[in-house]
Amino acid sequence: xxxxxxxxxxxxxxxxxxxxxxxxxxxxxxxxxxxxxxxxxxxxxxxxxxxxxxxxxxxxxxxxxxxxxxxxxxxxxxxxxxxxxxxxxxxxxxxxxxxxxxxxxxxxxxxxxxxxxxxxxxxxxxxxxxxxxxxxxxxxxxxxxxxxxxxxxxxxxxxxxxxxxxxxxxxxxxxxxxxxxxxxxxxxxxxxxxxxxxxxxxxxxxxxxxxxxxxxxxxxxxxxxxxxxxxxxxxxxxxxxxxxxxxxxxxxxxxxxxxxxxxxxxxxxxxxxxxxxxxxxxxxxxxxxxxxxxxxxxxxxxxxxxxxxxxxxxxxxxxxxxxxxxxxxxxxxxxxxxxxxxxxxxxxxxxxxxxxxxxxxxxxxxxxxxxxxxxxxxxxxxxxxxxxxxxxxxxxxxxxxxxxxxxxxxxxxxxxxxxxxxxxxxxxxxxxxxxxxxxxxxxxxxxxxxxxxxxxxxxxxxxxxxxxxxxxxxxxxxxxxxxxxxxxxxxxxxxxxxxxxxxxxxxxxxxxxxxxxxxxxxxxxxxxxxxxxxxxxxxxxxxxxxxxxxxxxxxxxxxxxxxxxxxxxxxxxx
Amino acid sequence: xxxxxxxxxxxxxxxxxxxxxxxxxxxxxxxxxxxxxxxxxxxxxxxxxxxxxxxxxxxxxxxxxxxxxxxxxxxxxxxxxxxxxxxxxxxxxxxxxxxxxxxxxxxxxxxxxxxxxxxxxxxxxxxxxxxxxxxxxxxxxxxxxxxxxxxxxxxxxxxxxxxxxxxxxxxxxxxx
Ligand code: SF4
Ligand code: SF4
Ligand code: SF4
Ligand code: SF4
Ligand code: FES
Numbered sequence: 240x241x242x243x244x245x246x247x248x249x250x251x252x253x254x255x256x257x258x259x260x261x262x263x264x265x266x267x268x269x270x271x272x273x274x275x276x277x278x279x280x281x282x283x284x285x286x287x288x289x290x291x292x293x294x295x296x297x298x299x300x301x302x303x304x305x306x307x308x309x310x311x312x313x314x315x316x317x318x319x320x321x322x323x324x325x326x327x328x329x330x331x332x333x334x335x336x337x338x339x340x341x342x343x344x345x346x347x348x349x350x351x352x353x354x355x356x357x358x359x360x361x362x363x364x365x366x367x368x369x370x371x372x373x374x375x376x377x378x379x380x381x382x383x384x385x386x387x388x389x390x391x392x393x394x395x396x397x398x399x400x401x402x403x404x405x406x407x408x409x410x411x412x413x414x415x416x417x418x419x420x421x422x423x424x425x426x427x428x429x430x431x432x433x434x435x436x437x438x439x440x441x442x443x444x445x446x447x448x449x450x451x452x453x454x455x456x457x458x459x460x461x462x463x464x465x466x467x468x469x470x471x472x473x474x475x476x477x478x479x480x481x482x483x484x485x486x487x488x489x490x491x492x493x494x495x496x497x498x499x500x501x502x503x504x505x506x507x508x509x510x511x512x513x514x515x516x517x518x519x520x521x522x523x524x525x526x527x528x529x530x531x532x533x534x535x536x537x538x539x540x541x542x543x544x545x546x547x548x549x550x551x552x553x554x555x556x557x558x559x560x561x562x563x564x565x566x567x568x569x570x571x572x573x574x575x576x577x578x579x580x581x582x583x584x585x586x587x588x589x590x591x592x593x594x595x596x597x598x599x600x601x602x603x604x605x606x607x608x609x610x611x612x613x614x615x616x617x618x619x620x621x622x623x624x625x626x627x628x629x630x631x632x633x634x635x636x637x638x639x640x641x642x643x644x645x646x647x648x649x650x651x652x653x654x655x656x657x658x659x660x661x662x663x664x665x666x667x668x669x670x671x672x673x674x675x676x677x678x679x680x681x682x683x684x685x686x687x688x689x690x691x692x693x694x695x696x697x698x699x700x701x702x703x704x705x706x707x708x709x710x711x712x713x714x715x716x717x718x719x720x721x722x723x724x725x726x727x728x729x730x731x732x733x734x735x736x737x738x739x740x741x742x743x744x745x746x747x748x749x750x751x752x753x754x755x756x757x758x759x760x761x762x763x764x765x766x767x768x769x770x771x772x773x774x775x776x777x778x779x780x781x782x783x784x785x786x787x788x789x790x791x792x793x794x795x796x797x798x799x800x801x802x803x804x805x806x807x808x809x810x811x812x813x
Numbered sequence: 814x815x816x817x818x819x820x821x822x823x824x825x826x827x828x829x830x831x832x833x834x835x836x837x838x839x840x841x842x843x844x845x846x847x848x849x850x851x852x853x854x855x856x857x858x859x860x861x862x863x864x865x866x867x868x869x870x871x872x873x874x875x876x877x878x879x880x881x882x883x884x885x886x887x888x889x890x891x892x893x894x895x896x897x898x899x900x901x902x903x904x905x906x907x908x909x910x911x912x913x914x915x916x917x918x919x920x921x922x923x924x925x926x927x928x929x930x931x932x933x934x935x936x937x938x939x940x941x942x943x944x945x946x947x948x949x950x951x952x953x954x955x956x957x958x959x960x961x962x963x964x965x966x967x968x969x970x971x972x973x974x975x976x977x978x979x980x981x982x983x984x985x986x987x988x989x
Pocket of ligand 4: 370887888889890891892893894895905939942943944945947948
C-alpha cells in the first residue's frame with residue numbers, strides 16, 4: 240500500500256464515482272479506489288506481486304479530459320476540474336495509474352456488465368465444490384459471484400474435466416477445476432521465493448496449472464500460495480478438511496518459531512488451534528511466513544499437554560496432582576529454605592517480556608544471582624527465517640539484564656555439580672532434551688521446579704511441575720531480531736489449569752512476601768515501563784497490531800529489502 | 814437507530830383482567846361441556862394409542878442422514894447444518910475419503926456425526942440448509958433415553974433412522 244502523500248511526488252486530481260480526490264502521481268487506480276473505500280473486485284492483482292492484468296475482474300470505466308486543439312485553453316469549472324470525456328471501453332484498474340483529471344466509474348452500467356460477464360465466464364466450468372472446498376467462506380469467487388454475478392447460469396453443456404486432488408508438493412494439494420488462472424501462485428514462486436516450479440499448460444478452457452515435470456512445489460514458503468490463491472484450487476494438506484473457515488475465531492498474534500516474529504492470525508475454535516496464517520506487516524514479514532513456523536502449532540493440541548500443577552515430595556516416586564494454591568505454597572516454602580546463592584533460575588527466550596519481567600521480580604525477591612536463558616541457534620535463510628530460534632532473546636537480554644545470554648549455563652552446571660547450587664527454577668524450558676543438562680546432574684538438586692506446556696523428561700525429574708501456557712494462550716509482547724516490539728494476543732485459555740508464567744511468578748512472589756499489586760498483564764507492562772528505560776512511555780495498547788520499533792539494530796530482512804527494490808522500480812505496489 | 818415500539822393503551826376493563834379471565838373460563842367450560850355431552854373424549858391413550866398414520870407429509874420429527882440408491886452416504890461433512898442449528902445440537906468431525914475408496918472422488922465425508930436429541934428443537938433448518946440433500950427430518954418423534962449420552966444419535970443411528978432416499982439430485986454420480 241503506497242502512502243497517501245509521498246514526499247516530492249506531485250498530486251493529481253481524480254474523480255472516483257463522482258467525487259474528486261487527490262492522489263500521488265503513479266498510484267494504481269485500484270489502490271486509489273481502495274484509499275477512498277471504493278472496492279474494485281480483483282483476482283490476479285496482489286500488491287506484493289507483479290500485475291499481469293490477466294483476470295479482467297477489475298475492469299472499470301475511465302475517462303480523461305478531451306484532447307485540446309493547438310492553442311486551445313482547457314475549460315475548467317469553478318473547482319478547477321476539466322470536463323471528463325468517458326472512454327467507450329473499460330480499462331483494468333490494477334495495472335494502470337491515475338492521471339490528472341482522470342475519472343473512474345466503479346458503479347456504472349458498463350462496469351457492472353463487465354463484472355457480470357467475467358463472473359459468468361469464470362463459472363462456466365467451475366465445479367459445484369463449495370461443500371467440500373476448504374476455501375468456502377473466504378473465497379473471492381463465492382463473494383464476487385454473490386456481489387457481481389448474474390445469479391444464474393446460461394451454460395447448458397457438460398462442464399469440462401480437469402485433474403483434481405493432485406499432490407503438487409509435500410504440503411500442497413491442487414484442484415485444477417477450481418483454478419481461475421489468476422497466476423498469483425506462479426508469480427509468487429517465481430518472483431518472491433525464486434522457485435519457479437509452477438506454470439500453465441494447454442490452451443483455452445483446457446488450460447491447467449501444473450508443476451514443471453519432475454519438480455515439486457516444496458520450498459519453505461510454499462503454503463503462502465494457499466493464502467494468495469483467491470479460490471480453493473490450492474489447499475493445504477495440513478489444514479485440509481480440519482475446520483470450516485466460518486467456525487474459527489481469528490486472533491492477531493505473532494509466530495514464535497524464530498526471532499523474526501512474523502505477524503500471524505491464529506484460527507481457533509473452542510480451545511483448539513487449527514491454523515496460522517500470515518498477517519501483513521511491511522516492517523516484518525510483508526505478507527508471508529515460512530511453512531515451518533506456520534505448522535508449528537500442533538503441539539498446542541497435543542495429548543502430552545500438562546494440564547494440572549503437580550508436586551513430588553522428596554522420597555516419593557510419583558507426582559501428585561494438587562490445586563494451584565497448594566503447589567505454589569509448597570514451591571515457595573521449598574525455595575525459602577535455601578540461601579540466595581544456592582538458587583539458580585533458567586528462564587526462556589520463548590517467554591514474553593511480561594513473563595520475563597515477573598521472573599525478574601521473583602529473582603529480586605529471592606536475591607538470586609545465577610540467571611540465564613537457553614540459546615537456540617539455527618540457520619537463517621535469505622528470506623524471512625532468522626538464525627535465532629528463540630522469539631524473544633532480545634527481550635530476555637533487556638528485561639533480565641543478561642550481559643551474555645547463554646553464558647551462565649556452564650557455571651550453573653558446575654554449581655550443581657559441586658553442590659553450591661541446590662535449587663533450580665526452570666521456566667518454559669526442557670533442559671534435558673534441549674541442552675546438555677542430564678538427569679544425573681538434575682538429580683543432585685534438592686529442589687527443582689519446572690514450568691512447561693508439555694510433559695517432558697525435565698518435568699519428570701522435577702519436584703514441582705507447573706503447566707505454563709504456550710504462545711496462543713497468552714497476552715504479552717516480544718522483541719524480534721530487528722528490535723521491533725510486537726504483541727501476542729491470547730486466542731483462548733490453555734488446557735486444564737494452565738497459567739501464564741507471569742501469573743505463576745506473581746503467585747510465587749505473593750506466597751513469599753504478600754501483595755504485589757499485579758492483577759492483569761497491563762499492570763505488568765505498566766510496571767515494566769516504569770522500571771526499564773526502553774519501555775518508558777509505552778502501554779500494551781500503544782504497541783498495537785503492527786508493533787513498534789524499540790531497539791536499534793542494523794539488521795534488515797532480506798525479503799523486505801528485495802521487495803523495497805521492486806517497489807522503487809514500480810514492479811510491485813508493496 | 815432506535816425503533817420506537819408503540820404500546821397499545823389498555824382500557825380500564827382490560828387492565829383489571831377480569832373480562833379476560835371470564836373469556837378463558839368460557840372456553841374451558843365449553844370444552845368440558847362438549848367432552849361430557851358432545852362428541853365425547855378427544856384424548857388419546859398414548860402410548861397404547863398413536864396417531865402415527867395421520868402424521869402429515871410435512872411433519873418434522875427426528876433429523877436423520879440418508880444414503881442414495883448406490884448406498885453412498887450423501888453427507889460430505891460441509892458442516893453447514895452444524896452452523897445453522899440454533900441450539901447447536903450437531904457436532905461433525907470431517908475426514909478425507911481414502912483414495913482406494915469407491916467414492917474417493919467425493920473427497921470428504923463425516924468421520925463422526927452426532928446430533929444431541931436432548932438439544933434438537935425439530936426446527937428443520939438442517940434439512941433446509943443441506944446442499945447435498947443428505948439430512949431429512951423423519952417422522953420419528955418418540956426419542957427417549959435414560960441418560961444424556963443415550964440421547965445423542967451417532968452416525969450409525971442417524972443412518973438407521975434415515976435409510977435410503979431415492980430420486981434426489983445426484984451431482985456426484987456424473988463422471989468426474
Ligand atoms: S473455489 Fe470457491 S467457489 Fe470454487 S468450490 Fe471452492 S469455495 Fe466454491
Ligand atoms: S491455483 Fe489459485 S493462485 Fe494459482 S492460478 Fe489458479 S486460482 Fe490462481
Ligand atoms: S432440526 Fe433444527 S435443532 Fe434439530 S438438528 Fe436440525 S437444525 Fe438442529
Ligand atoms: S448433512 Fe448436509 S449440511 Fe450437514 S454436513 Fe452433511 S452435507 Fe453438510
Ligand atoms: S485484477 Fe486487474 S486484471 Fe486481474
